Each structure stands twice: as structure tokens, then as C-alpha cells.
Amino acid sequence: MNINTEYLVINCNVCAANPFINYKGDEMKKLVFLSVLGSAVFMLSTAALAADWKTYPGSMGVKFKGPSPYINHSGIYNPSSTSVMYVDLPIINDDSNDIASSNVRVIDRHYSQDIRCSVNQRYMSTSSGSVYGYMGGNKLSSGSSAFLQKLNTGALGGSGSAVHSYFSCKIPPTYSGNRSGIFSYYVNEG
Structure with missing residues (x-):
């Protein structure tokens, strides 16, 4: 039987330099472990994708009544000293999931009038052309402050x-020259 000892020496040097291959024959165990670990990471990452969180800047808001908005740092604010803005x-x-939770982050600088927000939805019937929908309960800011308030508008x-x-x-x-407005809003589709 002819054995090429040069080949064995080269092969053993490659094995010794590789931490995943050793002389005890554990390479299969290590490969199985790495496969299981990779699968677990993949499954955890897809579970995290099941919920869909989004934070939007207030400047995405569209005024439908009142004065032209003032936009600052991507927030939308009411610049009028006399008129309410909607x-x-x-x-x-x-x-494909419903909205599991939502909130609006506001800055209310008015001493006696609150910011009011609700989460709503609309749909149009294709058979009748009528518009239907749901209007969530109104959530109000609490007092005047230069700090953010979070209005939890719910599911x-x-x-x-x-x-x-x-x-x-x-x-x-x-x-007194201080503007109230919407800084950002948040939705979790889960």
C-alpha cells in the first residue's frame, strides 16, 4: 500500500489552522450547531417583522381647515393667533394586520384650549358608492407645556x-406667540 505522506502533512496543516475542523472528528457536530444557530436567528428576525412599527413626522399632515400651517423641524404647527387649524x-x-396601537406626539402651548386627535378609517362601498368608516375616540392634550405630550389613540x-x-x-x-402643533405620530400594525 502506497501512502503519500506529503499529502497528509499538507492536509493536517490545513486542519490544524481551521477551528471548525479538528482531529477528533467533531466537524459534523460543529456544522450542525452552526446550521441550527443560523435557523434560530432567521426565525427570530421573521418574528420581529410580524409587527410593523412606523413613526411619521407631523409635517406629513394635511391641513383641511384653518390657516396655512407653519412647518418647523418636520412638525406642523398653527401660526394663527385667532383661528383653530384642522x-x-x-x-x-x-x-394585512390591524392597527395594534397608535399615538400622536403634540406640543400644546395654549393655556385653555387642548389639542384633540382621533384615529379614524374610511372605506367606500363599490356597490353603493357610499363612504363608511370608524372614528376613534378623541384624545386631548393636558395643559400648556413646551414639552411633548403623547396622546394614546389606541387600536x-x-x-x-x-x-x-x-x-x-x-x-x-x-x-402669547407660542405655537401648538403635531411633532410626530406613531402606528404599530401588529
Whole structure:
């Protein structure tokens, strides 16, 4: 029997330099371990994708009544000293899940009028052409402050391709030159 000892020496040097291959024959155990570990990481990452969190800047809001908005640092604010401003904040519902939670982050600088927001949805019947929908309960800011307040607007069911969701907010006028407005809003489709 002819054995090429030069080949064995080269092969053993490669084995010794590789931490995944050793002389005890554990290479298969290590490969199985790495495969299982990789699968676990993949499964955890897909579970994290099941929930779809989004934070939007207030400047995505569309004014539908009142003065022209003042935009600053991607927030939308009411610049008027006399008029209330009404805005709708669009929600991109790109998941088949309902809205599990939502909130609007506001800055209320008016001493006696609160910011009011609700989460809503609308859909149009293809057979009758009528518009139907749901309006969530109003959530109000609490007192005047230069700090963010979070209005927890809650969950909203009824997702689907014909349904669109949005927040609707009422922003009071300025008080002593201080503007109130929407800094950002958040939606969790889960």
C-alpha cells in the first residue's frame, strides 16, 4: 500500500489552522450547531417583522381647515393667533394586520384650549358608492407645556385593500406667540 505522506502533512496543516475542523472528528457536530444557530436567528428576525412599527413626522399632515400651517423641524404647527387649524395625518397601512396601537406626539402651548386627535378609517362601498368608516375616540392634550405630550389613540381594526386610515387633529391658536402643533405620530400594525 502506497501512502503519500506529503499529502497528509499538507492536509493536517490545513486542519490544524481551521477551528471548525479538528482531529477528533467533531466537524459534523460543529456544522450542525452552526446550521441550527443560523435557523434560530432567521426565525427570530421573521418574528420581529410580524409587527410593523412606523413613526411619521407631523409635517406629513394635511391641513383641511384653518390657516396655512407653519412647518418647523418636520412638525406642523398653527401660526394663527385667532383661528383653530384642522389637520389629517395619513397612515400607511401596508400590512394585512390591524392597527395594534397608535399615538400622536403634540406640543400644546395654549393655556385653555387642548389639542384633540382621533384615529379614524374610511372605506367606500363599490356597490353603493357610499363612504363608511370608524372614528376613534378623541384624545386631548393636558395643559400648556413646551414639552411633548403623547396622546394614546389606541387600536383600530378593519384593515383591507379598500380601507384607509388616518388621524384627525384640531390644533388651537397660538398663545402669547407660542405655537401648538403635531411633532410626530406613531402606528404599530401588529
